[in-house]
Amino acid sequence: MVSISRELPTESEARLRRVLRATDIEHLPGHWCFRRLTGAPPPDALATVRDADGWCALTPAEGEVAEPFGLTLSTFPPGIDNSGYIGWVSTTLKERTGSGVFVVCGDNPRRGGVFDYLGYPAEAADAVRGVLDDLRRPPSEDRLGLDLRVFEVAETSGASAISPDTRFEFRERDGRVEARYSGGAVDQGFLVGRREDDRVTTAYSQVDAAGHARAGTAVMRLTGDGDGGLLLVEDFTWSDGATGRNVLRAAGGTRAR
Missing domain, CATH: 3.30.70 (Alpha-Beta Plaits)
Incomplete structure (x- = not known):
């Protein structure tokens, strides 16, 4: 399809x-290997394909084959x-x-x-x-797992660079967390860190639409939103010392897996 x-x-x-x-x-x-054909394809061929010089078949490999x-x-x-x-x-x-x-x-x-x-x-x-x-393995049963989750911005503070137009795409493997984010004033942003249960410590960097780069660190807490969804409460510190809090909400309330 x-x-x-x-x-x-x-x-x-x-x-x-x-x-x-x-x-x-x-x-x-x-x-298995590809073999050039001079006649009809053998009965054990799985596929045949043609180019300007003739036919080739995908067949079981017998004896020494190049590939x-x-x-x-x-x-x-x-x-x-x-x-x-x-x-x-x-x-x-x-x-x-x-x-x-x-x-x-x-x-x-x-x-x-x-x-x-x-x-x-x-x-x-x-x-x-x-x-x-x-x-093919089933997704983790860890309700706080961040792998393949998409988050939207629910709340920001005065020192924030993100907005309701910003979306975060998270990946997690063995506790290592990374995310890309963009939208609104943020042209491109990245964060990396580590999750231990409901606590995520990260470092982030981003470039705004004007090409200005900024960086900082953050501590995030994962918590329920009361309606079965998941929130990330982020307390961030820019490299210049400015601080603030953002709240992110998992899109759709559940992991898209």
């Missing part, structure tokens, strides 16, 4: 993780919005394992529709499959 949607990067990743968890994944045994691959078959549920899936998976695998990938797509209406063969160097197979399996 090819869909068009407007999302923040964290919202896209949250949706695509849900797609991956709902998808039937099979890591194929053995090694053996591992394969993972992904069969998507019918009607699911998997737009951006290949770009996200390939970028994530490159960042975490160093491996590039290729993809061969097909369609089978009797099994829901689109399916993909994801290929990667055989030597990277264990690492690639480990990342895919990790991405």
